[in-house]
Amino acid sequence: MKKIIPILAIAAVSLMLAVMPALGETTTTTPPIEIQATVTVTAVCGLSVDQTSLTFGNLLQGGTSSVLTRSADLTTNTPTTVTIAGVDWVGVNQAHTMSVGQTAYGVDVTPGTALTTSAATLFPSSSVNEQHSVGFQVAIPNPQPADTYSQTITIGFTC
Amino acid sequence: MKNKKLISLATMAIVFSLSTSFAFALGMTAGPVRILVDVGSSGSATYGLVNNGNETITVTLRVEGDAAQFLEIPTKLEIEPKKVEYVNVRATIPQNYDGSLGGNITGFIYAVQEGTPGQVQINVQAKKSLQLLIPTYGGKLPEAASQTQTQTQTPSGDLMTGFASLSAAGLTDPLVIAVIVVVIVIIVVFVLSRRFKIVAVPKKNKK
Numbered sequence: 001m002k003k004i005i006p007i008l009a010i011a012a013v014s015l016m017l018a019v020m021p022a023l024g025e026t027t028t029t030t031p032p033i034e035i036q037a038t039v040t041v042t043a044v045c046g047l048s049v050d051q052t053s054l055t056f057g058n059l060l061q062g063g064t065s066s067v068l069t070r071s072a073d074l075t076t077n078t079p080t081t082v083t084i085a086g087v088d089w090v091g092v093n094q095a096h097t098m099s100v101g102q103t104a105y106g107v108d109v110t111p112g113t114a115l116t117t118s119a120a121t122l123f124p125s126s127s128v129n130e131q132h133s134v135g136f137q138v139a140i141p142n143p144q145p146a147d148t149y150s151q152t153i154t155i156g157f158t159c
Numbered sequence: 160m161k162n163k164k165l166i167s168l169a170t171m172a173i174v175f176s177l178s179t180s181f182a183f184a185l186g187m188t189a190g191p192v193r194i195l196v197d198v199g200s201s202g203s204a205t206y207g208l209v210n211n212g213n214e215t216i217t218v219t220l221r222v223e224g225d226a227a228q229f230l231e232i233p234t235k236l237e238i239e240p241k242k243v244e245y246v247n248v249r250a251t252i253p254q255n256y257d258g259s260l261g262g263n264i265t266g267f268i269y270a271v272q273e274g275t276p277g278q279v280q281i282n283v284q285a286k287k288s289l290q291l292l293i294p295t296y297g298g299k300l301p302e303a304a305s306q307t308q309t310q311t312q313t314p315s316g317d318l319m320t321g322f323a324s325l326s327a328a329g330l331t332d333p334l335v336i337a338v339i340v341v342v343i344v345i346i347v348v349f350v351l352s353r354r355f356k357i358v359a360v361p362k363k364n365k366k
Contacts, residue, residue, distance in 0.1 A: 046186025046209060052274025052281040070281065075211075078189040103279070136279070149278070154271070156284040159189040 043078035045159035054136055054153075062142030067111060067135045072155060074123065074130045080159040082126075083119035084134075091147030098149060103138050111137040119156060184212035184283065185272045191288040192248055192268070198295050199254040205245040206287055208270055210238035216272050218285075220246065224266030226291050232268060246270070250291050262296030265289065 056065040089098035101114035186209035196202035210216050217237050222230050231249040238244045266289045274281040292298030
């Protein structure tokens with residue numbers, strides 16, 4: 001047993017010498033690693049309308065249509081303005097017209113605002129997603145020539 | 160080109176993340192298009208149009224305003240579902256431009272997605288403002304503004320292993336660690352010597 005002691009001692013010292021450098025390194029205080037991350041969030045805006053046509057059907061002169069509604073969804077993460085504009089109604093016979101203002105619209109309410117050829121604000125400027133119901137109604141003047149009329153409405157957005 | 164792809168991917172990621180509750184057919188990247196271009200030269204810029212619908216859409220493009228006479232843009236663009244298409248806007252200021260419109264010429268680019276034909280057709284239109292900045296006449300780019308979020312991260316203690324974790328636990332003295340190692344080695348050697356009956360043979364006296 002006594003003879004083992006030198007072997008143990010040599011083994012222990014050898015191992016110590018081998019391990020000491022590593023110990024020296026590991027006990028050095030390492031500063032915390034800082035990782036700086038940067039991300040740029042792209043500003044995007046968009047608009048959808050669930051159906052992009054309106055059919056009021058057949059109406060008598062002097063008559064008023066029922067209200068047709070369309071859902072307008074604004075999706076945005078930046079200030080966005082939504083506008084609406086239209087053009088005059090034109091018949092198949094292009095001599096037959098009706099003023100753009102015969103069409104009325106309303107956002108989340110009964111239509112009461114006459115459509116115009118210049119862009120009018122449809123929703124207040126928003127930076128967040130919004131969904132609105134837009135109602136439309138047309139009133140036929142009296143007299144008004146019989147014809148099939150059509151109109152184009154533009155819902156615009158800018159951001 | 161690589162940056163363009165990255166921007167495209169980033170934009171789509173943002174668009175898709177924003178569209179979890181609403182899906183829109185026509186969208187665009189925000190902010191005005193600004194082109195810095197001097198007299199007698201050309202410049203270009205891009206902006207993104209987005210189709211987040213489920214069908215390919217066709218948009219028609221037009222320019223209005225004073226800038227229109229100096230611009231070239233595609234007149235029609237097809238955008239596949241869930242894709243961003245970048246509109247290349249190219250401006251050329253002729254050598255004989257006399258500065259009558261100043262150094263900051265404005266205009267608008269309209270991208271129109273036409274609705275279904277009917278008694279009333281509802282079009283959706285994206286309106287992009289545009290500026291041509293001509294240095295000779297005082298036009299210059301404003302300082303860039305961007306929305307960035309910066310985050311600093313440091314490794315947590317849970318991530319430290321091995322000697323680093325020992326150090327964190329307070330065992331910072333190398334002597335203490337050395338002693339622990341020596342004790343472990345002695346025990347291991349002792350156990351092994353007993354297990355395999357290793358015995359040191361004493362030297363014989365040469366007498």
